[in-house]
Each structure stands twice: as structure tokens, then as C-alpha cells.
Amino acid sequence: MSSEHTVVxxxxxxxxxxxxxxxAIGRPVIVLEQDQHGGxxxxxxxxxxGRQPHVLLHRGLRVIEELLPGLRAQLVAAGGVPLDTGDLAxxxxxxxxxxxTPAFELVSATRPLVEHLVRRRVAELPGxxxxxxxxxxxxxxxxxxxxxxxxxxxxxxxxxxxxxxxxASGRSSRLPDWLARWxxxxxxxxxxxxxxxxxxxxxxxxxxxxxxxxxxxxLPVPGGAPAGGVALPVEGGRWLVAAxxxxxxxxxxxxxxxxxxxxxxxxxxLADFTRSxxxxxxxxxxxxxxxxxxxxDRVPHWPGGLxxxxxxxxAFNPVYGQGITVAATQALLLRQTLTAGARPGWERRLMRxxxxxxxxxxxxxxxxxxxxxxxxxxxGVDALFGRWSGExxxxxxxxxxxxxxxxxxxxxxxxxxxxxxxPAxxxxxxRGRLLGLPAPSPRPPLATGxxxxxxxxxxxxxxxxxxxx
Ligand SMILES: Cc1cc2nc3c(=O)[nH]c(=O)nc-3n(C[C@H](O)[C@H](O)[C@H](O)COP(=O)(O)OP(=O)(O)OC[C@H]3O[C@@H](n4cnc5c(N)ncnc54)[C@H](O)[C@@H]3O)c2cc1C
Numbered sequence: 001m002s003s004e005h006t007v008v009x010x011x012x013x014x015x016x017x018x019x020x021x022x023x024a025i026g027r028p029v030i031v032l033e034q035d036q037h038g039g040x041x042x043x044x045x046x047x048x049x050g051r052q053p054h055v056l057l058h059r060g061l062r063v064i065e066e067l068l069p070g071l072r073a074q075l076v077a078a079g080g081v082p083l084d085t086g087d088l089a090x091x092x093x094x095x096x097x098x099x100x101t102p103a104f105e106l107v108s109a110t111r112p113l114v115e116h117l118v119r120r121r122v123a124e125l126p127g128x129x130x131x132x133x134x135x136x137x138x139x140x141x142x143x144x145x146x147x148x149x150x151x152x153x154x155x156x157x158x159x160x161x162x163x164x165x166x167x168a169s170g171r172s173s174r175l176p177d178w179l180a181r182w183x184x185x186x187x188x189x190x191x192x193x194x195x196x197x198x199x200x201x202x203x204x205x206x207x208x209x210x211x212x213x214x215x216x217x218x219l220p221v222p223g224g225a226p227a228g229g230v231a232l233p234v235e236g237g238r239w240l241v242a243a244x245x246x247x248x249x250x251x252x253x254x255x256x257x258x259x260x261x262x263x264x265x266x267x268x269x270l271a272d273f274t275r276s277x278x279x280x281x282x283x284x285x286x287x288x289x290x291x292x293x294x295x296x297d298r299v300p301h302w303p304g305g306l307x308x309x310x311x312x313x314x315a316f317n318p319v320y321g322q323g324i325t326v327a328a329t330q331a332l333l334l335r336q337t338l339t340a341g342a343r344p345g346w347e348r349r350l351m352r353x354x355x356x357x358x359x360x361x362x363x364x365x366x367x368x369x370x371x372x373x374x375x376x377x378x379x380g381v382d383a384l385f386g387r388w389s390g391e392x393x394x395x396x397x398x399x400x401x402x403x404x405x406x407x408x409x410x411x412x413x414x415x416x417x418x419x420x421x422x423p424a425x426x427x428x429x430x431r432g433r434l435l436g437l438p439a440p441s442p443r444p445p446l447a448t449g450x451x452x453x454x455x456x457x458x459x460x461x462x463x464x465x466x467x468x469x
Contacts, residue, residue, distance in 0.1 A: 005030060007152045007162035009136045011037065012047055014310020014327035015168030016118045020067050021335040023125030030129045030160055031122075032152065037132035041078075041116035047170075049318065051284040052200045053230055053240045054111035058085070058104035058412035060325030063332055068121045072107060075117055079235025080109035081207045083214035085408060089444040091218040091228075091267055094390075095397035098404050099444040100212065104412050108215065108232045110240065114324075133157065139165060139178045141303075149305055166307045168327075171288060173312035179303075187299050193290035194369035196220075196317055197250030199258055200242040200284050203277035207233035213444050216269050220319070222371040225249050227265060231273045241274055244319060246372050253285045269446050289317050291366050293358065297351040304347055307334070307354070314358040317369055322361040325413055329357045361413060385417065391429050392420050398437040400428055 006022050008015045011033035022029040035046040043050040056064070065072050076082055086103035090096065123130055133156070140151040142161065149163045167175045176186045210216070218228040227245035234240050243251035243261045251261045262271040293314045296302065310327040337350045367386050370377055377383040395403035402424055409415030 004028065005160070005162045006164040006166065007032060007150070007160050008166045008168055009152070010046075010167070010169035010310075010312070011035075011119065011130060011132075012168060012170055012310065013115060013118065013324045014170075014312070014330070015166070016115070016122050017064070017067060017328055017331035018166050018168055018309055018334060019128050019130075020118070020122045020125065021331045021338070023122060023128035024067075025335070025338055026127060027338075028127045028129075030131055030162075032134040032136055032154060032157075032160065033130065033132050034135035035132060037119070037130045039116075041110065041113040043112050047111070047115070049286050049288075050111040050115070052111075052198045052286050052318070053232055053242050054114065054324065055106065055108070055232070055321035056114065057321055057325045058106060059414045060328050061105065061107060062414075063325065063328040064118070067328065067331055067335070068118065071117060071121065074121075075107045075109055075114065078109070078113060078117060080107040080113065081214075081233040081235070082107050083233070085412070087212065087214035089210075089213045089216045089269060089446055091216075091269075092393060092397060093219060093221045094394045096441045096443055097396055098399055098401055098441045101401060103405065103408050104414070108234055110234045113235055131157070136169070138181065141182060162305070164305045164307070166309060167312045168308075168310050170311040171292065171315045173294075173308070175308055175312060176294065179299075182303070184301065184303065185299050187294040187296045189295070190293045191290055192317075192366040192369050192373070194226075194317060194372040195247045195250070196244060196289040196319055197246070197285060197287040198242050198244055198289070198318075199251035199253060199261070200240060200286075201258065201274075201282070202234075202280040203231075203239045203241055203274060204237060204280055205233075205239050205277035206237055209233075209239065209277065210273070210446065213446055216273060216446070218265055218267060218270060220244055220246060220249075220372075221266075222368075225264070226372055227251070227261065229262060229265065229270045231270055238280065239273070239277060241270065243270075250287065251285070253283050255279070255283060258283050267443070272446070289319070291315065291317050291362065291369060293362060295355070297348070297355045302348045302351065304345075307347055307350065309334070309354060313354060314362060316361055316365040320361070320365045320368070320411075322365065322413065326358055326361055329413075330354045333357060360410075360417070364410070389417075389420060392425055394437070395425065395428050395432065397441055398432070398439065399441045400425075400438075403428070 006029040008031045011031045019029050019031045035044045086101045135155045138153045142151045150165045152160045215232040217230050220226040220228040227249045229243040231241045309330045316322045392403045406419045
């Protein structure tokens with residue numbers, strides 16, 4: 001084993017996508033994972049969040065396709081459900097989003113299926129070794145080999161020598177403790193915790209169970225009762241339903257409590273859904289949802305041959321569905337750096353870029369969560385931006401498709417927030433304040449709701465762009 005090896009710690013989504021990049025450029029890489037490798041698409045202990053819904057934002061789908069071409073088709077072939085976000089019944093803070101006009105593609109699947117397919121592709125790459133039952137307990141510096149390197153120490157498994165170590169061990173990463181042994185300062189760490197909890201349950205129902213409606217999303221609204229949920233079709237003729245709430249409004253694990261929680265939401269759509277489908281298995285809860293960001297990029301004397309990616313670097317409140325997309329974007333940045341030819345000090349420069357990839361999602365997640373906790377936004381600019389986003393959201397809830405698409409582009413991390421400042425949106429907001437807004441977007445055609453008017457009605461709203469062909 002030479003110090004030319006890369007060792008990746010953790011075979012979650014960030015670790016696998018990192019290994020995909022390193023393996024694809026022909027470098028040897030060993031992925032050390034505390035769980036056993038090789039199981040099928042089933043939940044596993046090291047990823048306790050795996051039983052909850054995992055949405056792959058549109059940017060994430062595109063980036064993973066770029067890293068592993070053909071993966072989207074494999075996901076669909078394995079039962080992942082392609083859907084258009086414009087066909088989701090989406091209840092935001094200010095009302096229903098416009099329904100029924102094309103927006104962004106998603107492929108809805110369980111987290112174990114997505115991870116299984118990615119793992120299978122990564123395992124096929126020459127030079128990649130996935131080593132299970134290998135729980136890392138620390139790092140030692142070694143001076144042998146060209147330029148020195150690391151000895152990665154495991155519980156119950158032999159140590160592994162590496163020239164580059166990538167920590168992808170998730171939210172519970174122990175990297176700060178491991179580095180403290182070498183006198184390396186702890187990174188400044190920011191935590192924003194709105195105290196969200198999930199309760200998830202699988203249901204049997206075909207993917208067209210809701211007719212034209214592809215799925216249901218009800219966002220928790222700050223103040224009052226911050227509670228919401230989702231129902232999304234996944235592989236195997238199933239739907240994954242999750243109840244989500246913060247603080248005293250976190251959903252319980254028992255069936256009666258879960259049903260009562262859904263029945264108390266702002267709209268009966270999710271309760272109606274669960275009544276019309278057959279529950280499968282138990283309810284699982286998950287409550288580790290705080291945002292946490294470790295500023296390794298600001299640690300003085302950052303050692304060579306070391307990176308941190310994914311949740312180990314920056315983890316988000318999962319309500320916004322960003323974690324996998326950020327991990328994928330970071331893998332793409334690693335590929336750019338390695339293929340450009342790494343010059344001395346590249347690790348530190350790359351760590352800065354990896355952090356920058358987390359800037360926007362961090363601003364979205366913490367900006368919203370600070371509204372839930374009642375704390376002040378991080379800066380005056382954030383406060384102003386938050387107020388303007390609310391204004392754009394209000395336009396969208398009143399049928400303005402341009403506003404809706406601008407919000408979607410930011411939400412799916414495919415566009416910059418500057419898109420929210422389009423002059424047509426400024427004009428529509430002023431006009432709305434002076435003359436009043438058009439009628440709110442109607443409730444989508446859910447089984448118990450009012451009928452959805454023709455698409456032509458949505459196109460009559462002033463300021464709406466023409467529909468895509
Ligand atoms: C409830 C919930 C819902 C979520 N929903 C979404 C969503 O809708 N969309 C989305 O994009 N993201 C979502 N996420 C976030 C997503 O799970 C992560 O951001 C994403 O998986 C990237 O994580 P990761 O690979 O860094 O860590 P993880 O996926 O947590 O993987 C870490 C891996 O490291 C292994 N490991 C840990 N310690 C060691 C060690 N010492 N030695 C060896 N191996 C180790 C673990 O076993 C695990 O395999 C959700 C998270 C939660 C909690």
C-alpha cells in the first residue's frame with residue numbers, strides 16, 4: 001500500500017461520490033465504512049436518516065449524472081419515479097404554488113436505492129476498493145513515502161496508509177478530535193438548530209394514486225404551529241410519507257399520534273392521502289436536523305493531504321433537501337482541481353471552494369431556520385433578502401409563474417438569488433402593493449379539493465411569462 005492511495009472515510013453519498021471522482025481519474029482509492037458493504041437497497045445503521053424521504057434536488061440530479069453518466073436512467077429502471085416539480089401540490093407559507101406548468105425534473109426514490117445504485121457504479125471503477133466493517137478511530141502523521149502522509153487507524157481492522165485522506169463520515173464526524181491530537185486547532189463551528197423532527201412511514205399505492213398530482217409538499221410555517229409534511233412516490237409501488245415539525249410540534253412515533261398530527265395540518269391533503277393508502281411497516285423518527293458548519297478553511301496550518309466533504313464539513317436542516325446536492329457539487333469541484341493538476345497548497349484552496357459551494361444552501365436553510373427560532377438574521381443584507389424573498393413568494397402564491405420559477409431555481413440550486421431581483425418581479429410587487437394582487441393560486445386537484453381551473457387561467461395572471469412549448 002503506498003501513500004499515493006487516497007482513503008475516504010465513510011461510504012455515504014459524499015464518500016461514494018468522492019471515490020467516483022478519484023476512481024474515474026485512475027487513482028487508487030479505498031473507502032473505509034463502519035457498516036458492512038454490499039447489502040442491497042436497504043436502510044443501514046450508519047445512515048439512520050435513510051428511512052426518511054430524500055429528495056434529490058434538480059441540480060443534484062444533474063451533477064450526479066455528470067459524475068456517473070447514465071445513473072438517472074438506472075434510477076428510473078430500478079423504479080425511481082420521474083416527476084415534474086410543477087406537478088407537486090406545494091403548500092408554502094403564503095398559499096399554494098401555481099400547479100400544472102412544467103418546471104424541474106426530479107426522480108423520486110428512497111435514499112437506500114439512490115445510495116445502492118451509486119455504490120454499485122463506484123465499485124465497478126478500477127482502483128476503487130470499498131472496505132466495510134472498518135470504523136476509523138483516528139489519524140496519525142507518517143513521514144515515510146514521498147511527501148509523507150497519513151496512517152488511518154481503525155477499530156478491529158488494520159491501519160491504512162494514505163497520501164490523501166477525505167473525511168466523509170457525516171454529521172457525527174470526529175475529525176476535530178482527531179486533529180487536536182496533532183495540535184491542530186478546532187475549526188470555528190456554527191450551529192443553528194430549529195429543533196425539527198421527522199416521522200416517516202411507507203404506504204402502498206401506485207405512483208398515479210393522486211391523478212395529475214405527482215406528490216404533496218406542505219412546508220412548516222414559522223410562528224404558530226411549525227408543522228408540515230410530504231408524500232412522495234418511490235420505487236416498488238410505494239409512497240414515503242413524512243410528518244415534519246419543530247420544537248413542541250415534532251411528530252410522534254405512534255400511529256394514532258402520527259395520524260392526528262397529519263389531521264391537524266393546515267390542509268387535509270396528507271391526512272386524506274394516508275387514509276386512502278395502506279400503511280406498510282413501522283413509523284420511524286429522526287431528530288438530528290440542526291445546521292452545523294465547521295470552518296476548516298479558516299484553521300491555521302491546515303495539513304496537506306486532508307479534505308473534509310459533505311455533512312462532515314457542513315450539514316443542513318434536511319427540510320430543504322440540500323445535503324446530497326451539495327456533496328455532489330463538492331465532488332465536481334474536487335474533480336476540477338485534480339484534473340487541473342494539483343499545485344502545493346491545493347488542499348487549503350479547495351477547502352475554501354468546498355465551503356463556497358455550501359454558502360447559498362447554508363443561507364437558505366439558516367435564513368429560514370432563524371425565522372423559526374425567532375433569532376435575528378446573520379446580517380442586515382440577509383434580513384433584507386429574506387423580506388424580499390417573502391415578497392416574491394407572495395407573488396407566486398398569487399399565480400405569478402415568473403416568481404414561482406425564480407423561487408424554484410434558487411430552491412433547486414440551479415440559479416442565483418439574483419434571479420429574484422428581475423425587474424418584472426419588482427414591477428409586479430409594486431403593482432400588487434398598489435392595486436392588490438390577483439386571486440391566490442387555487443388548491444391543486446387533490447381528491448378532496450376544489451377543481452383546478454384550466455392551465456389557460458394561470459396564463460392570464462398579469463406578468464406571467466408565456467408557457468414553455
Ligand atoms: C431526516 C433527514 C432527511 C434528509 N433528507 C434529505 C433530502 O431530502 N435531500 C438531501 O439531499 N439530503 C437529505 N438529507 C441529508 C443527507 O442525508 C446528507 O446530507 C447526505 O447523505 C450527505 O451525507 P454524507 O455522505 O456526508 O453523510 P452520510 O450520508 O451520513 O454518510 C456518512 C457515512 O460515514 C460512515 N461513518 C461515520 N463514521 C465513520 C467512521 N468513524 N468510520 C467509518 N465510517 C464512518 C457512516 O456509516 C455513513 O455511511 C437528510 C438528512 C436527514 C437527517
